[in-house]
Amino acid sequence: MPTKKSVLDLQQMKRRGEPITWLTAYDFPTAAFEQAAGIDMILVGDSLGMCVYGYPGTLPVTMEQCIVHCEAVRRGAPDTFVMGDMPFGSYQVSDEEAVRNAGRFLKEAGMDAVKLEGGVRVLSRIKAILNAGIVVCGHIGLTPQSSGQLGGHKAQGRTLESAKLLVEDARALHAAGVQLLLLEAVPPEVAGHIRAELAIPVLGIGAGADADGQLLIVSDVLGSFQAFTPKFVRKYADLAGVSVAALSAYVAEVRGGRFPQEEHCYRMLAGEEERFAAWTKERA
Ligand code: KIV
Numbered sequence: 001m002p003t004k005k006s007v008l009d010l011q012q013m014k015r016r017g018e019p020i021t022w023l024t025a026y027d028f029p030t031a032a033f034e035q036a037a038g039i040d041m042i043l044v045g046d047s048l049g050m051c052v053y054g055y056p057g058t059l060p061v062t063m064e065q066c067i068v069h070c071e072a073v074r075r076g077a078p079d080t081f082v083m084g085d086m087p088f089g090s091y092q093v094s095d096e097e098a099v100r101n102a103g104r105f106l107k108e109a110g111m112d113a114v115k116l117e118g119g120v121r122v123l124s125r126i127k128a129i130l131n132a133g134i135v136v137c138g139h140i141g142l143t144p145q146s147s148g149q150l151g152g153h154k155a156q157g158r159t160l161e162s163a164k165l166l167v168e169d170a171r172a173l174h175a176a177g178v179q180l181l182l183l184e185a186v187p188p189e190v191a192g193h194i195r196a197e198l199a200i201p202v203l204g205i206g207a208g209a210d211a212d213g214q215l216l217i218v219s220d221v222l223g224s225f226q227a228f229t230p231k232f233v234r235k236y237a238d239l240a241g242v243s244v245a246a247l248s249a250y251v252a253e254v255r256g257g258r259f260p261q262e263e264h265c266y267r268m269l270a271g272e273e274e275r276f277a278a279w280t281k282e283r284a
Helices: 007-016 028-037 063-076 095-109 120-131 144-150 160-176 188-197 239-255 272-283
Strands: 020-024 041-044 081-085 113-117 136-141 180-184 202-205 213-216
Touching: 007 020, 028 041, 028 063, 041 063, 063 081, 063 095, 095 113, 095 120, 113 120, 113 144, 120 136, 120 160, 136 160, 160 180, 160 188, 180 188, 188 202
Parallel strands: 020 041, 020 213, 041 081, 081 113, 113 136, 136 180, 180 202, 202 213
Antiparallel strands: none
């Protein structure tokens, strides 16, 4: 029986040098598989926009969609630390709205923490959510919700100037009190520096091995998302291939009359077939 990790357990893992494992999940069965695999943390990412709904990006994702998927994941992984991802528009307008929406993740979907994108520019939102007593994970580097301003989905921190901005953002979030920090698409040299400087777990997705833990998108890991595969992904399965092969076999068997077979049928109870035959004969 797994015991749910708290943010303190995750911080102790950093101190012990134990890598923290983290994956996204969007539904009940995947969350259950991840918990069975012993994952330390789950993120119900707004990447669900692409991986579940087929949107071209994360911007259309709504609070309502996030809450529904968080509820399903919580049911699938009741003993795992699960974090809700605040979608675009849920925290940009005001501190009050940010706190209200962050609170919904905990109140309605039983989340343990929330994540929001941005550094210094969202500091006031982050402080307001922290002041409400909610565990917050910062997210800097490539921040997909503002990829328009970044000129696309581009790695960050590859020049001294850009690396300095990342270090400043990381320090500001740490000073504000975030309990966890995620770096996305950042050079390992910069990630290693930030990780060494901060007392909190600094996790990476596309930030190399010198982080306190690793996050990947489960649809990439299992090979079910096919639109594109970022450089930092390793696929551990080919669900798309396995699924198309299985579904094609079903289509072929139905068309060929090989499915269903006797073992798939509910036969009438003893004596009922004769009664049924007599009844149909009577009516004829
Ligand atoms: O939505 C998500 O899955 C994320 C990761 C890409 C970091 O925010």
